[in-house]
Amino acid sequence: MNGSRSTGAGAAKGAGTMSDRPADARVRDFEEVDCGLTPAEAIAEAERCLQCKKPLCVRGCPVCIDIPAFVREVADGNFPEAARALKEQNMLPAICGRVCPQETQCEGVCILGNKETPIRIGALERFVADWERQNGAELPETARPTGKRVAVVGSGPAGLTAAAELARSGHAVMVFESLHEAGGVLTYGIPAFRLPKNVVKAEIDQVLALGVRLKKNHLVGRSVSVDELLGYDAVFLATGAGLPAFMGIPGENKNGVYSANEFLTRVNLMHADAFPEFDTPVLHGARVAVVGGGNVAMDAARVARRMGAKVSLIYRRGEEEMPARRAEVVHAKEEGIEFLTCTNPTRILGEGCVTGIECVKMSLCGMDASGRPSPEPIPGSEFTLDVDMVIQAIGTNPNPLLVSLIPGLGRGRKGNVVVDENGRTSIPHVYAGGDIATGAATVIEAMGSAKRAAAAIDAMLKEE
Amino acid sequence: MKRLYKVELATKLADRVYEYWISAPQVARHARAGQFIILRLHEKGERIPLTISAVKGDAVRVIFMAVGKTTQELATLRPGDSISDVVGPLGKPSEIENYGTCCVIGGGVGIASTPLIAKELKAAGNHVIGIIGARSADLLILEDEMREICDDLYITTDDGSKGVHGFASDVLKKLLEERTIDRVWIIGPAIMMKVTSGVTVPYGVKTYVSLNPIMVDGTGMCGSCRVTVGKETKFACVDGPEFDAHQVDFNELMQRQRIYMGQEKVSLERFAEHRCRCGEGGGHHE
Ligand SMILES: Cc1cc2nc3c(=O)[nH]c(=O)nc-3n(C[C@H](O)[C@H](O)[C@H](O)COP(=O)(O)OP(=O)(O)OC[C@H]3O[C@@H](n4cnc5c(N)ncnc54)[C@H](O)[C@@H]3O)c2cc1C
Ligand SMILES: Cc1cc2nc3c(=O)[nH]c(=O)nc-3n(C[C@H](O)[C@H](O)[C@H](O)COP(=O)(O)OP(=O)(O)OC[C@H]3O[C@@H](n4cnc5c(N)ncnc54)[C@H](O)[C@@H]3O)c2cc1C
Ligand code: SF4
Ligand code: SF4
Ligand code: FES
Numbered sequence: 001m002n003g004s005r006s007t008g009a010g011a012a013k014g015a016g017t018m019s020d021r022p023a024d025a026r027v028r029d030f031e032e033v034d035c036g037l038t039p040a041e042a043i044a045e046a047e048r049c050l051q052c053k054k055p056l057c058v059r060g061c062p063v064c065i066d067i068p069a070f071v072r073e074v075a076d077g078n079f080p081e082a083a084r085a086l087k088e089q090n091m092l093p094a095i096c097g098r099v100c101p102q103e104t105q106c107e108g109v110c111i112l113g114n115k116e117t118p119i120r121i122g123a124l125e126r127f128v129a130d131w132e133r134q135n136g137a138e139l140p141e142t143a144r145p146t147g148k149r150v151a152v153v154g155s156g157p158a159g160l161t162a163a164a165e166l167a168r169s170g171h172a173v174m175v176f177e178s179l180h181e182a183g184g185v186l187t188y189g190i191p192a193f194r195l196p197k198n199v200v201k202a203e204i205d206q207v208l209a210l211g212v213r214l215k216k217n218h219l220v221g222r223s224v225s226v227d228e229l230l231g232y233d234a235v236f237l238a239t240g241a242g243l244p245a246f247m248g249i250p251g252e253n254k255n256g257v258y259s260a261n262e263f264l265t266r267v268n269l270m271h272a273d274a275f276p277e278f279d280t281p282v283l284h285g286a287r288v289a290v291v292g293g294g295n296v297a298m299d300a301a302r303v304a305r306r307m308g309a310k311v312s313l314i315y316r317r318g319e320e321e322m323p324a325r326r327a328e329v330v331h332a333k334e335e336g337i338e339f340l341t342c343t344n345p346t347r348i349l350g351e352g353c354v355t356g357i358e359c360v361k362m363s364l365c366g367m368d369a370s371g372r373p374s375p376e377p378i379p380g381s382e383f384t385l386d387v388d389m390v391i392q393a394i395g396t397n398p399n400p401l402l403v404s405l406i407p408g409l410g411r412g413r414k415g416n417v418v419v420d421e422n423g424r425t426s427i428p429h430v431y432a433g434g435d436i437a438t439g440a441a442t443v444i445e446a447m448g449s450a451k452r453a454a455a456a457i458d459a460m461l462k463e464e
Numbered sequence: 465m466k467r468l469y470k471v472e473l474a475t476k477l478a479d480r481v482y483e484y485w486i487s488a489p490q491v492a493r494h495a496r497a498g499q500f501i502i503l504r505l506h507e508k509g510e511r512i513p514l515t516i517s518a519v520k521g522d523a524v525r526v527i528f529m530a531v532g533k534t535t536q537e538l539a540t541l542r543p544g545d546s547i548s549d550v551v552g553p554l555g556k557p558s559e560i561e562n563y564g565t566c567c568v569i570g571g572g573v574g575i576a577s578t579p580l581i582a583k584e585l586k587a588a589g590n591h592v593i594g595i596i597g598a599r600s601a602d603l604l605i606l607e608d609e610m611r612e613i614c615d616d617l618y619i620t621t622d623d624g625s626k627g628v629h630g631f632a633s634d635v636l637k638k639l640l641e642e643r644t645i646d647r648v649w650i651i652g653p654a655i656m657m658k659v660t661s662g663v664t665v666p667y668g669v670k671t672y673v674s675l676n677p678i679m680v681d682g683t684g685m686c687g688s689c690r691v692t693v694g695k696e697t698k699f700a701c702v703d704g705p706e707f708d709a710h711q712v713d714f715n716e717l718m719q720r721q722r723i724y725m726g727q728e729k730v731s732l733e734r735f736a737e738h739r740c741r742c743g744e745g746g747g748h749h750e
Contacts, residue, residue, distance in 0.1 A: 178683050180504055180511075180549040188685075215490075217551040219683055222499075223490040242685035246697060253690060253697065253716055255723045262686035270510060270680070276734050279510035279533060280680075281727035352719050401684055401702055 019123075023334040027305055030192045030273065033331060034098075037120075039077070042127040046074035049119050052111055057121060060109040062448030063096075063161075065089045067106060067121055074124055083132040086125060087140055091164040092157060092203045092447065094133060095186060097126025098195050100444045101325045133202050139209055143170035148461045151176065151232040153220045153402060156184020158434025158446040159238035160207050165454035166236075167210040171461060174232070175212060178219035181269060184240055186443070188269040189261070191299050193306070194328070197268075221402040230406075233464075234429045234457045237417060238450065241435035243397040247291070251348030252392075256283055260292070260300040260393035267303050285309045285389025289357045290337075291345055292393030293322035298329065300391045301337045311337045312385060316344040316362050316375045340385075344377060348390055356384050398436050406430070414439055423453025431457055468546035469503070472523050474539075477605045480530045481573055482539050489522040491552040497580040498558030498674065498706050501526065502682040503538075504549040510534055513679045513701075515651075516553055517576040524552075527576035527605065533731040540739075554682045555705045558672070562589040563646040567639065568614070569595040569632045569660060571652025575606050577674055581649055582613045591615050593645070595635050597652075601626035633660040640667045648672070650709065654718045661709030671709040675700045677720055692716050 019035045020026075026033050037045065049071045057067045066085055073082035086093045102108070102122040110118035132138070148171045152159045155177040163173045181187045186200045208214060218224055220239075229235055244259035246252050263282065266272040272282035286309060290301040293315035301311045313332070315322060319341050322329055333339065342362045349356040360382050362375035398415040410418040410426035416439050417432040419425055425432050431453040434446035473485040491501055500515045501524065512534050518525040530536045541547070558581050566585045570578040575596045586592045594614035598604040599622045611617045618635045619627025628635055632650075639645060640663065648671040650660045657673040664671045677689040677700050684702035691700050694711035698704060 178551060179681065180551070217549050218490055219551060219554065222494060222553055223551065225494060242683075244685070244687045246687065246690075253692060253720065255720060259687040262680060262688045265680055265686050271508075275727060276731050278508045279731060281510075281724040281731070283723070399684060 020331070020334075023331075023336070026193065027335050030306060032196050033193050034327075036130060037123055037127045039079075039127075039131075042074055042124055043077055045120050046071045046124055048112065049075065050111060056109040056111055057106045057119070060106040062105070062444045063090045063451055065106075065125070070128065071119065071121070071124060074128060079128060079131045079135075080138070082128045084138070086128055090447070091140075091161060091207055092443075093125050094129035094199045095157070095195060095203055096444055096447070097122045097124070097129055098199070099190060099325075101442060103326050105444060129203075130199075133199070137202075137206060139206070140168060142168050142210055145172065146170040146461060148172065148233040148464075149174070150234045150236065150457060150461075151229055152236045152238060153229070154184060154238035154240055154434070154436075155182035155204070155214065156238060156240050156434060156446065157186060157443045158240075158436075158450040159184070159236070160204060161447040161450035162236045162238060162431075162433065162454045162457075163212045164207045164210055165451055166457060167207075167212045169454070169458040171233075171458070173212045175214045176218040176220045176224055177214065177216050178223075179269070180216055182214055182216065185242075188265045189296070189299070191264065191268055191303050193302070194299065219401070221405045226402075226405050226407075230427075230430070232429075233461060235431065236423075236450070236453055236457065237403065237425070237430065237432035237436055238434045238446070239399045239402055239436045241396045241416075241440040242399045244392070245395045245397060246392055247345065247394055249345060249347055251350065251354075254348055254350050254354050255352055256285070256350070256354035256388055257348055257390045257392070258283075260290075260296045260391050261396065263300055263391050264296075264303065267307075273303075273307055282307075283389055285387065287385075287387040288312070288389045288391060289314055289345070289385055289387040290391045290393060291315075292395075293317065293324060293341075294393065294395075295324045295328060296396075297393035298324045298332045300393050301332055302328075302335055304389070304391065305335050305337060309389070312340055312387070313337050314340045314343050314345055314357075314359060314385075316342065318342060318364060342375065344375070345390075346377075346382065349384065354388055354390055356386050357390055358382060358384050396435075396440050398439060403432075403436065419449075419453075421452065422456035423449060424456060429460070468548065469550040471541050471543050471545050471547065474541060474543055477527065478603045481527065481603070481605060482530065483517075483525060483527050484538070484541070485520070485523045485525050486547060486550060487523045488550040488552070491516070491550060492519050492522050492524050495519050495524060495553040496557035497560060497584040498577070499553035499555045500682075500705065501550055501552035502554060502679065503547050503551075505534065505537055505541075506548045509537075509548065511549075511680055511682070513554070513676070513682060515577045515674070516580065518579060527573060529573040532728050533735045536732070536735060551682065554701060556703070558584065558649070558706055560584045560588050565591040565593065565643070565645050566647045566649070567593045567595065567636065567645050569597075569636065569648065569650045569652070570606075570610075571597050571632055571650075571656040571660070572599070572603070573605070574652030574656070574674075575604075575610070577651040578649075579606060579609050579613055581651075582610065586613055586615075590647075593639065594618065595620065595632045597621065597632040599623065631660070632656070633663045636660060637663050640664065640669065645669055648709075649674075649706075654714055654721065657709065658712075658714035661712075665710055672706045673709040673712060674705045675707060675712065675717060676705065677717055678723060691720075
């Protein structure tokens, strides 16, 4: 599988291009881009680790993986022990190894980053998890049943993590998921070429093997009443930030304008790329504009590219400001996505169906509240791009459906559930974590918040 | 682990119109008037929305017209067969209150939605007038059921083969001239809802329509179902499906319903061919 490898373009920090399939081959399929490390490469990489006494890397990891410990086991070629060390803190290592923004987390603070390149912690984590999956995974131990019932709403990374932690503490956990598949964004959002669906499924199965029960097709607030939900001994809300934002520019409801969520769901969850073998349709644009600069925009652009389109990515700031993982920006460029930075759409053109998008160039002047340059439109710089499809990936908001139905649940201005550092909400036995509490963030932050909430729930249930 | 949803009863009501009872306890327990389910037949299936037309025990009734691939395939299922996924009840329930006199209008297969709404309005103390219309007498469904629920029931057919010769809008107009009507519900094809709701504008009668844009998840996560209501973008699956008719941009709705016409045709032709090869009648065997 590691046949031909490109080194080349992706020298960006944290961009694991060493083990990538060549761009011209990978844009033709949905197979994984990054082939991962061989055992020899993994051992060699692990041997570079200084085994710091006060490892900074661990502080960079929201779930506090004992990184030096697992890396040492890899260096010793002791992969089962490495897997055990990983899963002590993280039940979804094959997923995190692939999608964590390592350059701003563990690898960003690795001491080696000061002089040379940081240890490729994510790649090693993925290697160990893949090795374990292929060689038979071992389940962590669970405590004796406590007789307490906990409901978890949503089966994304936050829900899965809380469920696993609580099951390991001996509680009876019921996860409710409204879709017909578990995994949240891992399943419907992040495409298979970045996160193969068998990897997601295997890690979900590991969580279920701990005794966690899962009810799919259950939309809490509708299929399960709020009263039923609040009847559990504890509740963990992990309903995500799935509500897509639209720009509010003219022409947005024309045929051929998608939210990234819709486009990605049609392809990743419903397999519309394989229509008519699968029943769900999706439009195949010849020229596609994707608006946004985050992971979601990169994913949408690269999916459209794989479906045969010429793709332009429109982003209102500069490339350096893009919030996407570095590796994915590099990958997208390698795959021939055109980047139109400092550009903002003003109008979508067409009669009924999209025929173009009007944009304006943006100047970067001053600083906005977040300290990032705040872009302003440059008068008279309007231009039109001929496209037949537009995908908006400008962000998502907390899903209001359930949380707005729970009386007395404190919410912030953006609709997020207000929690303390342990995930406690304004209702005593109700906790929340992941994107519903933070707004759209990352897989690993969702997992970190879920772990803290699970620990607090466990403490509360044991006190009673 | 896989939960399966069983077909309990399957009846053909009219040409291409079927009544199915599907066991889905979590839906049946909570279903209210105006809500719908989304089902997925099997691993390769698409998710399609269907209105909850009645509830009994653990089962919900859907009434659908076999127009394309998925509805035609659904119509091949026999009692005892299973559907891979059913989620619901979705959408906001109808705004039921004691308004006084209410008129509930169904056109074509849209009549499927009317009994639950009429029943809940009746239970809330309203005087309920039903108008059900179809192209011709043989396509008219749920007449007896509606007659039982409603205080008055009018029937219209486009060809005059039964009841009033004409459209539901004609009857509605006449009623509005004769008496006070406090609220109107209209459920049917988009064009019928557009025309019929136009009738109530001069009378200033609050009118609800149940919109049927193309949906995927049905939980507010994708925006496929977005509609313009009063110049604002709304997601029909969570903000609706019922909206104030006088605020709805029906032309946009009809435009968006046509997005996948080309692919729908391919899918249907492929299914028809597959059925010919495998012989009529059998359920799906994916
Ligand atoms: C396309 C895309 C790419 C991304 N790429 C990355 C990346 O590379 N790296 C990274 O770290 N992060 C990435 N993210 C962000 C990351 O996926 C999210 O931050 C993370 O998934 C949040 O996890 P969560 O568990 O809070 O919510 P979600 O993953 O959104 O899961 C919420 C789940 O709850 C379910 N649900 C909602 N309401 C109800 C209800 N009432 N009843 C029952 N179920 C309900 C939903 O169906 C969903 O399955 C990406 C996001 C997207 C959309
Ligand atoms: C809230 C709601 C309630 C509905 N209730 C009923 C009902 O009670 N009885 C009934 O017969 N029909 C109902 N419909 C319409 C029904 O969902 C479509 O007829 C069905 O999806 C067609 O699928 P198909 O594959 O058979 O046909 P296709 O050939 O795929 O489509 C035929 C037409 O149906 C519409 N359609 C296609 N896919 C979808 C989709 N995923 N979601 C919504 N519409 C779609 C499109 O306008 C399309 O042109 C409802 C729709 C909505 C949104
Ligand atoms: S889980 Fe993510 S942040 Fe933590 S060590 Fe692994 S890759 Fe780094
Ligand atoms: S900071 Fe870097 S070198 Fe030090 S223990 Fe962590 S991974 Fe190894
Ligand atoms: S169907 Fe996806 S948001 Fe309504």
